[in-house]
Amino acid sequence: MLQNLLKEVISLIAGKPAEEIVGLLDTQKYINEFVIAKKLNLTINQARNILYKISDYGLVSSIRKKDKRKGWYTYFWKIEILKALEFLRENLLKKIDNAEHQIKSRETKRFYVCERCHIELSEENALISSFTCNECGAILTLKDNAKLVRDLRRNREKLERDLKIVDEEITKERGKEDKKRGKEMRKEEKVRVKAVKLRKAKLKRLRIKSKELLNVKVKKVKKKRQNKNRQSLVHLKKKAHKKIKKSKRTQKISKKKRI
Numbered sequence: 001m002l003q004n005l006l007k008e009v010i011s012l013i014a015g016k017p018a019e020e021i022v023g024l025l026d027t028q029k030y031i032n033e034f035v036i037a038k039k040l041n042l043t044i045n046q047a048r049n050i051l052y053k054i055s056d057y058g059l060v061s062s063i064r065k066k067d068k069r070k071g072w073y074t075y076f077w078k079i080e081i082l083k084a085l086e087f088l089r090e091n092l093l094k095k096i097d098n099a100e101h102q103i104k105s106r107e108t109k110r111f112y113v114c115e116r117c118h119i120e121l122s123e124e125n126a127l128i129s130s131f132t133c134n135e136c137g138a139i140l141t142l143k144d145n146a147k148l149v150r151d152l153r154r155n156r157e158k159l160e161r162d163l164k165i166v167d168e169e170i171t172k173e174r175g176k177e178d179k180k181r182g183k184e185m186r187k188e189e190k191v192r193v194k195a196v197k198l199r200k201a202k203l204k205r206l207r208i209k210s211k212e213l214l215n216v217k218v219k220k221v222k223k224k225r226q227n228k229n230r231q232s233l234v235h236l237k238k239k240a241h242k243k244i245k246k247s248k249r250t251q252k253i254s255k256k257k258r259i
C-alpha cells in the first residue's frame with residue numbers, strides 16, 4: 001500500500017513515468033544516483049531532473065560523497081516517506097474541498113446548456129445572452145444537475161476513503177519514526193552512562209595514585225626526620241660522652257693536685 005501511495009506522489013510531481021523511482025528509493029539507505037539512472041534506464045541527467053523536481057518539494061533527501069580519484073561529487077538519495085505522505089494528504093484535502101465546493105454550487109445554483117454544442121452557462125450568463133446559444137442560436141435548456149451531483153458525491157467519498165488510508169499510513173510511519181528516535185535516545189543514554197562511569201573510574205584511579213604518591217612522600221619525610229633525629233641523638237651522645245670524659249679528667253687532675 002505504502003509503495004502505491006508513494007508512486008502516486010511521485011507521479012503527481014514528476015509525471016507517471018517517474019513513479020518507478022519509488023521502488024529504488026523506498027529504503028532506509030541512501031542510493032547512488034548513478035545506480036538509480038542505470039536501473040531506470042535513464043541518463044544521469046534525466047534521473048537527476050526527476051530527483052531535483054521531487055527535491056523541490058522536500059520529499060527526498062540527499063548526501064554527497066567526493067570521489068577522491070576524480071575529484072567530483074556523487075549524490076546519494078533517499079525518499080522522505082512521512083513528508084511524501086503528508087504531501088499526498090494535503091493534495092487529497094484540496095481535492096475534497098474542491099469537490100465539496102462543486103457539490104454545493106450544483107445544489108444551489110442553476111445552469112443552462114445548449115444540447116447541440118454541449119456548452120454550459122451559469123444562470124447569470126444565460127440571462128445575459130437571453131437564454132440562446134452564442135454559437136448556434138438554439139434555445140438553452142435548464143440542466144438537470146442530479147446525475148452530476150451524484151457523481152461528485154461518489155468522487156468525494158472515494159477521496160475521503162483515500163484520505164483515511166493515507167492517514168493510517170502516516171500514523172504507522174510516525175510510529176516507526178518514534179520507535180527509531182526512542183532507540184537512538186536509549187543508545188545515547190547508554191553512551192552517556194558509560195562515559196560517566198569511565199570518568200568516575202578515572203577519578204578514582206587518580207585519587208588512589210595521588211594518595212599513594214602522598215604516602216610515599218610522607219614516608220620519605222618521616223625517614224628523613226628519623227635519620228636526622230638519630231644523627232642528632234648520636235651527636236648528643238658524643239657530646240655527653242665528651243663532657244663526661246672531660247669532667248673525669250678534671251676530677252683526676254684535682255685529685256692529683258690535692259695529693
Ligand SMILES: [Zn+2]
Pocket residue numbers: 114115116117118119133134135136137138
Ligand atoms: Zn449551440
